[in-house]
Every structure is written in C-alpha cells, then in structure tokens.
Amino acid sequence: MRAAVRLAAWVYAIAVYGFIFLPVVVLVLFSLQATSFPIPPFTGPSLRWYQAVLADARLTSALVNSLLVAVLSSLASVTLGFLSAWGFARFVLPGSALLRGLITLPLTVSYLIIGMGLLVLFNWAGVPKSLLAAGIGHVVINLPLCFAIIYSQMGDHQINIERAARDLGAAEWKVLLLITVPVMAPAIFAGFFLSMTFSWDEFVISFLLTRFETTLPVEIWNLLRSGLNPKTNAVGSLVFAVSIVLVVFFELTLLRRKPA
Amino acid sequence: MSVSGSNPRALPWALVTPALAWTLLFFVLPFIAMGFSSLTAHEGGGFTLANYSQFFADPSYWRAMVNSLEITAIVTVISILLAYPFAWILAEMVPERWQRLALMLAVLPFWTSYVVRSYSWLLVLAQNGVINRALTGIGLIAEPLQLANTRFATVTGFVHFFVMLLTLTIFANLKQLSPSYRKAAADLGAGPARTFLHVVLPLTLPGIMVGAFLTFVLCIGDYITPQILGGNNELVMPQLVMMQIGRRGDFPLASALSIILMAVVTIAYLACARWLKIERA
Amino acid sequence: MSAPLVDIRNVSHRFGQLPVLKDVSLAIEPGSYTILLGPSGSGKTTLLSILGGFVTPSEGKVFIRGQDCTAVPPAKRPTTTVFQDYALFPHMSVGGNVGFGLRMRGIDGATRAAKARDALALVGLAAAFDKKPHQLSGGQRQRVALARALVIEPAVLLLDEPLGALDLKLRRQMQDELKAIQKRIGTAFVHVTHDQEEAMALADHCVVMNDGGIEDEGPPERVYARPKTRFSATFMGESTILAGSVSGAENGIVTVSTAVGPVSLPGAPPAGDTVALAIRPEHLLLGEARGSVALGAGKVGDVVFQGSFKRVLAASALDAALQFIAKAPASATVQAGDTIAISCNARDIILLAD
Numbered sequence: 001m002r003a004a005v006r007l008a009a010w011v012y013a014i015a016v017y018g019f020i021f022l023p024v025v026v027l028v029l030f031s032l033q034a035t036s037f038p039i040p041p042f043t044g045p046s047l048r049w050y051q052a053v054l055a056d057a058r059l060t061s062a063l064v065n066s067l068l069v070a071v072l073s074s075l076a077s078v079t080l081g082f083l084s085a086w087g088f089a090r091f092v093l094p095g096s097a098l099l100r101g102l103i104t105l106p107l108t109v110s111y112l113i114i115g116m117g118l119l120v121l122f123n124w125a126g127v128p129k130s131l132l133a134a135g136i137g138h139v140v141i142n143l144p145l146c147f148a149i150i151y152s153q154m155g156d157h158q159i160n161i162e163r164a165a166r167d168l169g170a171a172e173w174k175v176l177l178l179i180t181v182p183v184m185a186p187a188i189f190a191g192f193f194l195s196m197t198f199s200w201d202e203f204v205i206s207f208l209l210t211r212f213e214t215t216l217p218v219e220i221w222n223l224l225r226s227g228l229n230p231k232t233n234a235v236g237s238l239v240f241a242v243s244i245v246l247v248v249f250f251e252l253t254l255l256r257r258k259p260a
Numbered sequence: 261m262s263v264s265g266s267n268p269r270a271l272p273w274a275l276v277t278p279a280l281a282w283t284l285l286f287f288v289l290p291f292i293a294m295g296f297s298s299l300t301a302h303e304g305g306g307f308t309l310a311n312y313s314q315f316f317a318d319p320s321y322w323r324a325m326v327n328s329l330e331i332t333a334i335v336t337v338i339s340i341l342l343a344y345p346f347a348w349i350l351a352e353m354v355p356e357r358w359q360r361l362a363l364m365l366a367v368l369p370f371w372t373s374y375v376v377r378s379y380s381w382l383l384v385l386a387q388n389g390v391i392n393r394a395l396t397g398i399g400l401i402a403e404p405l406q407l408a409n410t411r412f413a414t415v416t417g418f419v420h421f422f423v424m425l426l427t428l429t430i431f432a433n434l435k436q437l438s439p440s441y442r443k444a445a446a447d448l449g450a451g452p453a454r455t456f457l458h459v460v461l462p463l464t465l466p467g468i469m470v471g472a473f474l475t476f477v478l479c480i481g482d483y484i485t486p487q488i489l490g491g492n493n494e495l496v497m498p499q500l501v502m503m504q505i506g507r508r509g510d511f512p513l514a515s516a517l518s519i520i521l522m523a524v525v526t527i528a529y530l531a532c533a534r535w536l537k538i539e540r541a
Numbered sequence: 542m543s544a545p546l547v548d549i550r551n552v553s554h555r556f557g558q559l560p561v562l563k564d565v566s567l568a569i570e571p572g573s574y575t576i577l578l579g580p581s582g583s584g585k586t587t588l589l590s591i592l593g594g595f596v597t598p599s600e601g602k603v604f605i606r607g608q609d610c611t612a613v614p615p616a617k618r619p620t621t622t623v624f625q626d627y628a629l630f631p632h633m634s635v636g637g638n639v640g641f642g643l644r645m646r647g648i649d650g651a652t653r654a655a656k657a658r659d660a661l662a663l664v665g666l667a668a669a670f671d672k673k674p675h676q677l678s679g680g681q682r683q684r685v686a687l688a689r690a691l692v693i694e695p696a697v698l699l700l701d702e703p704l705g706a707l708d709l710k711l712r713r714q715m716q717d718e719l720k721a722i723q724k725r726i727g728t729a730f731v732h733v734t735h736d737q738e739e740a741m742a743l744a745d746h747c748v749v750m751n752d753g754g755i756e757d758e759g760p761p762e763r764v765y766a767r768p769k770t771r772f773s774a775t776f777m778g779e780s781t782i783l784a785g786s787v788s789g790a791e792n793g794i795v796t797v798s799t800a801v802g803p804v805s806l807p808g809a810p811p812a813g814d815t816v817a818l819a820i821r822p823e824h825l826l827l828g829e830a831r832g833s834v835a836l837g838a839g840k841v842g843d844v845v846f847q848g849s850f851k852r853v854l855a856a857s858a859l860d861a862a863l864q865f866i867a868k869a870p871a872s873a874t875v876q877a878g879d880t881i882a883i884s885c886n887a888r889d890i891i892l893l894a895d
Contacts, residue, residue, distance in 0.1 A: 009349050016346045017366065020424060023380030024369045026390050030383060038383055040393040080279040087275030103279055106287050108529050109522060110481020112498050116518045117290030120297045120511055140286045143279060160628035163595060167615040167622050168642035168693060172271060182632040201373045204483055204498075208505070217375045224379060224488065228386060236376035243371035251364065 024240065031233035038230045049234035059235055062219035065131055066200055069215055073138035074195035080139070081146025081191055086180060089154035090162070100151070104144045114140055115205040122209070129211040137205035142198055146191035153187035193250040197243060298516035302508075311516035321500065325520070328496040331411065331486070332479045335418040336472050342419065343426035344468070350427070351434040363431055370424040378488040381417045382408055385489070409491035417485040422478075426471040433467030434460070476528050481521065497521045544607055546571040546729050547592065547697055552601030554587055561587045562598065563753040569697065569731060570746070574723050576761075577733045578740040578777065579750035585733045586701060588750070592731060593622045593699050606696060616645075619696035623703050627686040629674040635661070635685050636670040642693035660692040661685070663722060680711045687719075691726065700732040704739060716742050737777045741765065749773045765821075771893050774819035780891070781825060781865050783818040783836075787811065795892070800860035801837040806887045810894065817893040824889035825867035827853065827875060832884035839865050841879045846871070855881065 030038035034046035053059055087093070088100055106114060118137050127133060158180070165179045166172075181188065203217040210218065216239060223232045301308045315321045346366070354362045369377065384390045385407040392404035407413055437460065445455040483498035490496070495503075497517065504514035545568035554562040562584045569575050577585040590596040591603060594615035603611045610618045621642070629638050639657035648656075661667050664684035674682055683703060690698055703719070704712045720743050723730045734740055740747050740761060747761040749772070757764050757773035768774040771782060785799035787810050795808040797816055810816060826832045839855030842864075850868050853875055857863035865883055869875055 006353070009345075009353060012345060013349045013353075016342065016423065020366060020369055020420065022390075023377060023384055023420065024372065026383045027372075027376065027380040039386065039388045040390060080282055084276045084279035087272045091272035091275075093272055093276065099276065099280060102288075103283055106283065108477060108525065109287075110477060110498075110525065112481045112483055112501060113294075113518045113522050114287065114290070116501065116505075116514060117294045118286065119505070120515055121286075121290040121293040123511065124293055124297075136286055139282065143282060147279065157626055157628075160624045160626055161630060163615070164622070164624055164628040164689075165630070165641065165645075167593065167595075167620075168689070169616045169645035170641070171616075171645075174645065179630060183630070185632070197371060201371075203373075203375050217373050220373065220375050220379075221484075224375070228383060232376075232379060233383075236373065236379060239376055240369075240372045243373070244368065247364075247368075247371050 027233055027240070028237045030230055031237040033230040033233070036230065038228050038233050049230040050238075052231050053234045053238065056231075059216070059219055059223075062214055062216045063238075065213055066216040069131055069135045069138060069206075070196050070199040073135040073199050074142060074192050076135075076139045077142035077195045078146045078150075078188055078192045080143050082150050082181075082184070082188055085147050085151035085154060086176070089151055090159065100147075103147050106140055107144045107148070111141060111202065111204050115208040118205070119208045129209055131210055131213055131215070133209040134202075134206040134215065137209055138195075138199040138202060141202070141205070142191075142195035145194060145198070149191045149194070150184060150187045153184065158183055189250070189253060193246060197246055200239075200243065200246070294515040294518060297512050298519050300512045302510045302512045311513045312520070314513065315517060315520060320495075321517075324495045324497050324500045325524070327411075327494055328480050328498075328521075329524075331414060331418070331496060332476055334415055335422060335479050336475045338415070338419050339422035339426050339475055340468060340472060343423045343471075344430055346423070347427045347430035347434060351431050363428070367424045367428055370421070370428075374421070374482075375484055375488075377421065378417050378485050381413065381420065381489055385413050385416070408489065409493055411490060411494055414486045414490035414494075414496075417489045418479055418482075421485075422475045425474060425478075426468075429467050429471040429474070430464060433464045437463055473528065477525055480525060545569055546573075546606060547731075548604040549588075549592070550602045550604070552588070552591060552598045552603065554584075554591065554596065554598045554600075561753050562591075564601075565753075565755055567748060567755065567758070569729055571729055572727045573729050574720065574743055574745045575729070575731045575748060576740040576744035576746070577731065577748050577750055578735065578737060578744075580735055580776065582752075583750040584753040585735075585750045589622075589699050589701055589731065589733045592697070593620050594618050595622075620699055621690040621693060621695040622699040622701060623683075623686045623690050625702045625705055627674075627682045627706075629682055629685055629689075631674055633674075634670070635666070635672050635674065635677070638674065638685055639689045639692055641689065646693070656692055657688070660688040663691065663726070664688045665718070679707055680715060683707065683715060684718075687722070691722075691728070695728065697729045697731060700730060702733055702735070704734070704736075712736075712739070713742075719743060740777065747777070749777055751776070767891060768819065768893070771817050771819065774817075774891060774893060779822055779866050780819040781822070781863075781867075783820070783863065785816055785818060787814045787816060797892075800863055801857060802835070802859075804834050804836075804887075804890065806834075806890045806892060808892045810892070814894070819891040819893055820885050820889060821891075822852070822866045822868040824885050825865060826884050826886075827867055827869055827873070827881050829882055832886045834885050834887050834890065836865070836883045836885060838880050839883045841875055841877050841881060844869075844875055844877055851875070855883065857883075 029042060031049055032044035032046055034043040034048065084103060088096055093099065115137055118133065118140070122129070122133055161183060162175050162179055165175045170178065201217065203221065206215040207218050207221065220232065220235055220239070223229065223235070298311050299307055299309065301310060350359060350362050350366065382389070386392070387404050387408065389408070391407060395401045396404060441459050441463065442455055445459045450458065481498060483502055486496045487499055501514050501517045501521070504510040504517065547569035549565060549567040552562055552565045553560065565584070565588060577588060579585045587596060591598050594610070594613055597612050602609055605619060615622070630641065633641070636654060636657050639660050640653040643653040643656060658667060658670060661670060664687050666681060666684050666688065669677060669681065669685070674685065677685065704715050707715060716739060719730070732743060744761045747758065747764050748755055749757040749764060751772045757769040764773060765778055768777060774780040775782065783799045783801065783804070785797040785804070787795050788798045788803065789796040790810065790812050793807055793809065794805055795810060796803050796805045797818060799818065804818060838858040840858060841853060841855045843854040845852040848871070850871055851873055853867040853869050855865040855867065857865065858880065867883070875881060
C-alpha cells in the first residue's frame with residue numbers, strides 16, 4: 001500500500017514535470033527544424049532559423065532595446081524602492097501604513113490597466129509613444145516589487161547596525177553607502193534581478209506605449225501574425241536562454257551569499 | 261555635515277518622496293485620467309455615462325466578463341489542485357539536497373517570455389501539432405482534434421503558468437512549516453491523513469490564498485494567452501479592451517472597460533486582504 | 542571634589558502616553574563602573590539610550606563633561622555604545638569593524654589598522670583582525686564590539702546588556718574581563734543588566750531601577766547589605782520580608798509588631814508607621830533558638846541543593862502567607878515537611894519604610 005502510494009506520487013511528479021516542459025521542449029526542438037514549418041516530423045537539426053534571426057535587424061535591435069529598457073528601468077525601480085523602503089523602515093512617518101500601501105498598490109493591478117492608464121495620460125499630455133514611455137511603465141510595475149522585497153528584509157537587527165555606525169561618527173550618507181547598501185545587498189540584488197526578468201518579459205505595456213522602436217516581446221508578437229514559423233521558435237529559444245542565464249546567475253549569487 | 265545634522269525632519273521625506281511621486285504621477289494620475297476619459301464621449305467629447313451603460317446593456321460585453329471570470333475560476337482551481345500535491349512531493353519526498361534543483365527545474369519555463377510560452381502551446385495544440393500528430397500516429401483518433409483556438413487551449417496555457425507559480429508559493433509555505441507541528445500532531449496520535457487535514461493544510465492555507473489571489477489578478481488581466489491560444493471565438497475582457505484601442509481608437513470605452521475590470525479585481529483583493537499583508541520580517 | 546563626568550538632571554521620558562522615566566537624576570564619576578540594574582520595563586535601557594543620544598528625553602537635561610548634550614546626536618557626543626546584539630557590520634572584517642570609527646574621523650589607513658590591532662589585543666583577539674564576524678563565537682563578537690567602541694576613546698562607554706546573549710559560564714568569564722579592561726583603561730563604563738550577580742560583580746556604583754525611577758544607588762556592598770527600599774531588598778539578592786507596624790520607639794530602638802510577634806531592632810521611625818523588615822537568606826538561622834530574635838516555627842516546603850549550600854523555603858506556622866527564604870549549609874539535614882524553629886540576629890534585620 002505505502003509503496004503503491006509512493007509510486008503514484010513519483011508518477012504524478014514526473015507527469016507534472018512533463019506537462020511543464022512539454023511546450024519548452026517542442027519550442028526548442030523545432031527551432032532546429034530544417035524545413036519551413038515547426039510541426040512534426042522533425043527534419044533538423046539545423047541552425048538556419050537562428051541565422052535568420054540574427055540577420056533580422058528588427059529583431060536584433062528589439063533585443064538591444066529590451067535589454068536597455070530592462071536594465072535602466074530595473075535600476076530606477078531598485079533605487080526608488082530601496083530609498084523608500086529605508087525611509088519607511090527607519091523613520092516614523094505620519095501616515096506610514098497608508099503611504100506604504102500606496103507604493104505597493106500597483107502590485108494588485110493588471111499590467112493591462114497600468115498600460116491603459118499611461119496610454120490615456122500620455123495621449124492627453126501629448127507624450128509620444130517611445131521606449132522611454134514603456135520604461136516608465138516598467139518602473140511602475142517593478143518599483144512596488146523592489147520596495148516590498150527590500151522593506152520585508154529590513155529587520156530590527158539592521159537598525160542597531162546602522163545605529164552603531166552613526167554612534168561611531170558616520171554621517172547619514174556614509175551609513176547608507178557603507179553599511180545599509182552592503183548589508184541589504186541580497187535583497188537589493190533580488191529586487192534588481194526580478195525586475196530585470198519582469199521587464200525583459202513584459203509585453204502589454206510595451207505594446208501599448210511604443211510605436212516604431214519596440215521591445216523584443218512586441219516584435220515576437222508581430223512575428224506571430226505570420227503563423228507558425230521556426231524563426232519564431234528560434235527567437236523564442238534565444239529569449240528563453242537569456243532568461244535562464246539571468247535566473248541561474250541570480251540563484252548562484254544569492255545562494256553563495258547565504259550561509260549554510 | 262550630515263544630512264540629519266542639518267535637518268533631521270527632511271531626510272526621511274527625501275527618501276520616500278521619489279517613490280511616492282513616481283507612484284502618484286505614473287500610477288494614480290493615469291488612473292484619474294482614465295476615469296475622466298471613461299466619462300467622455302468618444303465622438304465630440306463631453307460628459308457621458310454611455311461607456312458604462314454600453315457595457316451593462318450589451319450582452320456581448322457582459323459575455324466577455326463572464327468568460328473572464330469563468331476561465332479565471334477554472335484556472336485557479338485546476339492550478340491549485342495540480343500544484344499542491346506536486347509541491348508536497350517536492351517538499352516531502354525529494355531528498356533535501358536535491359530540492360533546490362528540483363524546484364528550480366519545476367519553475368524553469370516560468371522564466372520564458374509569456375508571448376513565447378503561449379506560442380509554444382500553439383505548436384503543441386495546433387491542428388497538425390505535436391499532440392494531434394501523436395494521437396493520429398498511434399491510431400487513437402482518425403481526424404485531428406480542434407484543440408487550438410478553444411477555451412481548452414486558453415485554460416491549458418494559463419494552468420501551465422500558474423502551476424509553476426503556485427508550486428513556488430506552496431513549496432515555500434510547506435518548507436516554512438516547523439517540523440515540530442507535524443511531530444506534535446503525530447505524537448498526539450494523529451495519523452498522516454489527519455495530520456495533513458488538521459495541521460498542515462490549515463497552516464498552508466494563507467500561502468494558497470496568496471497564490472490564488474496572484475493567479476486571479478494575473479489571469480483575469482492577461483491579454484496574450486487568450487488572444488494567442490483562445491483566438492477570437494470567445495472574447496475575454498482584456499481582449500475587449502484591446503479591441504477598442506486597436507480597431508477604433510475608442511479610448512473612453514477602453515477606459516471604462518478597464519475600470520470595470522479593475523473594480524472586479526479590487527473586490528477580490530478586499531475579499532482576500534487579510535491574507536495578503538506585506539510585513540517586515 | 543570635581544564635577545561629575547555625566548550629570549543627568551531630572552530626566553523624564555514618555556513613549557506616546559506611557560511614562561518610562563520619571564524625574565531621574567544621576568551622576569556618573571570619571572573612571573567609575575556604573576551598573577543600571579532593574580527588571581525589564583524599569584526604564585534602564587531607555588536611560589542608556591538617552592545617554593547614548595539615541596533618544597532625546599521629554600524633559601530634563603544631560604550634561605557630559607559639563608556640556609549640555611541633551612539633544613546632541615550620538616556621533617557628536619563623547620559616548621559609544623556596545624549593543625546587546627553587538628551590531629557588528631556583517632560585510633566587513635573584524636579589522637574593518639574596529640577601524641570604522643577611526644575611518645569616519647578621517648584617520649589614515651595605516652594608523653587605523655595599528656590602532657585597531659591594539660584595541661583587538663586589549664580584548665585578547667589580536668589574531669582575529671582579518672576574520673569576518675560570522676566566523677567568530679558569541680563571546681568573540683562581544684569582544685570585537687567592545688574593541689570597536691573603545692578604539693575611538695570615548696569618555697563614557699555604554700553597554701546594553703552586553704552579556705545577555707552568552708551562556709552562563711562565558712558570562713562569568715567575560716564579567717571578569719570587562720572589569721579588568723575597565724580598570725586598565727580607566728574609561729567610565731555604564732552597563733545595563735537585569736542580572737544582579739553581574740551587577741554585584743562589576744559595579745563600583747550600582748543603580749537599582751524600577752518602574753521608571755531609581756530605587757536605590759550606591760556601592761553594591763551597601764546596596765546589598767542595607768537596601769533602601771523593599772524592591773531593592775528583593776531584586777538585588779533575595780530577602781524574607783516581614784510586614785509590620787511600629788508599636789514603640791525609644792532611644793533609637795523600635796519595636797515592630799509582625800505576624801511572628803514583636804521584633805526589636807535599632808531604628809528611628811515613629812510609632813504607628815507601617816514598615817517592612819527584610820532578612821537576607823544567609824542571616825536566617827534554622828534550628829533551636831540560635832539568634833537573638835525568634836521568628837517562630839516554619840514548616841519546610843522545599844529544600845533545593847545548590848552545590849555549596851541548600852536553599853530552604855519554609856512557610857511560617859503563625860502566618861501561612863509568610864515565606865521564609867533561608868540558606869542552610871550543604872551538610873544540613875533539613876527536609877521538606879520538617880517543622881523547624883527560625884531565628885535571626887537583630888543587627889542583620891534591614892528596616893524598610895513601607
């Protein structure tokens with residue numbers, strides 16, 4: 001009986017793994033297709049579709065745009081998030097709970113609605129659609145995330161550490177730079193990398209707020225209109241690879257910092 | 261000269277003001293703008309409630325909201341039912357030293373671009389895609405099934421994503437549970453089933469609620485998955501919103517529909533608020 | 542006599558509506574080891590925070606070396622604090638931690654390193670310079686925190702329950718070292734604790750606090766032998782407390798009527814006053830009328846073997862609410878259930894106004 005339950009559990013786990021990996025495997029496999037349709041039977045392996053992607057100036061420039069927007073918007077998010085988390089955790093501010101709620105509020109709102117709101121606002125204000133507009137939207141979605149992560153990690157122990165630094169004569173900006181930032185580094189890293197992956201992946205805000213120059217997910221979306229195409233598989237696999245590199249890097253840096 | 265030395269009151273505000281200003285300027289203000297827009301007539305401007313009454317009067321609009329809610333509910337329930345046992349197996353049966361790797365693998369496709377993820381499911385579910393080829397190949401069916409462009413496809417795409425998300429949150433929850441609870445329950449005479457039912461499940465319920473709420477918010481607001489996998493046979497709210505912008509440039513109606521969607525999410529948030537506190541450790 | 546190093550004048554403090562310090566005045570002499578002793582909630586830690594500059598009192602003034610420091614921030618006053626959790630900077634080496642205060646004062650790297658090494662040598666950790674805090678044991682971290690605070694040569698070193706996180710044996714060992722270091726460098730130490738043994742072992746000047754006020758202060762020997770209040774008599778060491786009222790006062794001798802009968806002892810309060818008599822455990826004598834004051838019979842409730850002595854708890858046969866706490870030699874044969882005569886000598890009785 002017990003053995004049967006164990007077996008069933010393993011079968012179940014393997015089935016779920018199968019479900020989770022099925023689309024990814026199909027995606028990557030048919031990106032190596034030699035013929036023009038990413039459907040069975042498999043005719044590869046061939047790298048022709050990867051060559052096609054790299055030769056496509058629209059896709060490569062979209063990739064650069066995506067990275068640019070991801071890095072810059074994440075830097076802005078993590079900076080604003082860190083400063084506000086520090087302010088709220090260390091000082092008694094009137095209406096603190098309410099203001100913290102305001103900062104985390106965008107977490108509960110769909111990206112679509114955030115994008116819509118910005119679209120309407122920018123439309124009225126005469127701000128043209130651009131990568132900058134999309135980047136602003138990405139900060140709106142990632143700032144509350146960075147704030148929540150960093151704020152949740154600011155424990156009371158760190159309050160004493162900062163006090164000790166002040167007591168030993170450190171000016172406020174030195175406390176920030178020499179003590180708080182290094183001590184909070186894991187949370188700051190976590191916020192930054194999560195923002196990176198979310199921004200890198202984000203579609204709807206970029207779709208609504210950019211026009212000529214756009215980000216990779218929007219460009220991939222444009223590719224989809226031509227139906228199933230191994231070139232889409234190839235670019236999708238590349239995007240996946242970049243995400244995986246980010247995630248593995250993130251895991252390793254954070255894991256190494258954690259004492260066993 | 262230290263900042264605090266010159267004016268101790270100014271520093272905390274200097275720290276929190278940029279984030280607050282950003283939120284007000286690019287989150288609250290757009291919302292107000294959207295509110296105004298939703299009360300404006302598309303043709304010629306001027307105050308009107310027509311955009312809202314249109315939603316309540318037109319059954320096809322209603323239908324989109326019902327579809328959204330139905331799909332979200334189905335996805336949330338299926339995802340939790342699939343993810344909980346999976347997270348349990350990872351947390352309880354996989355040896356400690358492999359757990360991190362097992363979890364990382366289980367959520368790896370989580371990090372693929374979601375446009376790409378939906379597209380990948382299209383490859384799997386298409387008329388001549390992997391599943392249909394496999395089933396016809398082994399002779400189980402004669403004609404390919406209509407899998408893509410259905411509600412089934414939308415739900416599959418969503419469940420795929422949310423199983424991973426919920427596995428993460430539930431796994432974290434199970435691991436946080438002190439083993440002493442279970443030992444205490446066993447010590448007091450509860451068998452594995454009763455320990456689970458009376459101790460583990462109630463203690464992990466808050467984590468499930470957080471996961472369920474995330475699923476709800478992300479699912480009901482997503483445009484990509486229903487658009488790519490469900491197609492235009494059955495519209496959901498985000499598709500309806502995007503249609504107003506895309507085809508007709510009708511910002512006022514799109515705004516009104518967004519606000520209605522937002523209201524539904526807010527109601528769900530208020531219902532779960534007590535489980536969703538963000539607090540300092 | 543010179544002015545005190547630290548002069549706390551009529552300090553009161555409230556957290557919101559809650560008063561935590563009520564009109565506290567205290568002088569700290571140069572080179573002294575002052576202990577603030579009290580239970581949690583007595584205001585001792587708040588008083589230390591006010592000294593350190595982390596809290597500005599609601600009322601009153603703090604003078605350090607004659608200067609009004611009441612609202613001076615921590616960095617700008619001649620005090621440094623050793624925090625209860627040590628608050629070492631986890632991302633810096635031990636040397637970096639100890640040198641931090643000097644670095645903030647713009648002292649060059651070489652001088653800094655030399656001074657940090659000296660300070661580490663002072664606390665017996667010369668070899669730990671390049672280690673990270675997490676590689677050290679609790680006791681070692683404690684020493685690093687001490688070295689870090691001392692290296693900038695404060696006029697007053699403030700220690701917030703510095704030994705609280707250590708196990709008993711290490712605590713006693715660190716006590717001795719703290720005292721030795723303080724005597725060597727001559728800096729005034731102000732040390733907060735709730736451990737009365739720690740207080741007795743370390744203090745030149747012991748300040749017993751309760752409920753936001755100072756109950757008693759003075760050399761620990763005096764505070765123990767002649768506590769000024771009932772709280773002090775029970776918090777700094779144990780006491781048996783006999784409640785009573787003065788029935789006669791004549792020629793410096795008072796007679797107090799208590800539940801165990803009249804007790805005569807030297808004292809001044811007029812007839813009619815309610816008083817309390819405190820007797821230290823080691824002054825209670827068990828067995829046939831050995832002392833000058835008979836305290837009636839007691840029924841022994843519990844005998845706890847403590848190694849060098851036995852702690853005996855006995856309920857008075859005359860008043861069941863009265864508990865005697867006595868110290869008997871380890872060889873005593875007294876057992877739970879025995880009924881035993883209890884007495885003491887008049888000179889050992891502490892007369893407290895109630």
